[in-house]
Amino acid sequence: MSSGPVIHTTDLPTSITGARARSSEGSSETRIMRIADLEKQAIVGAIEALGGDKLMAAKLLGIGKTTLYRKLKEYQNIS
Secondary structure: OOOOOOOOHHHOOHHHHOOOOOOOOOOOOOOOOOHHHHHHHHHHHHHHHOOOOHHHHHHHHOOOHHHHHHHHHHHHHHO
């Protein structure tokens, strides 16, 4: 978990950041994702990492709780 009030990509598991393990040659694959998909991963991942605490997730992500709940509702309609 983060050591302060800001979450950095290094604080997140690779399943959220989409980072790939480096091969022995030091190269890595690049994965291009839509911004909307990255946003969804960040929100869902933060909620999971915080044990379901949506208000804390919103605070750490720098969005309002109303925005968080609206986004979650959008994700339900997409899936």
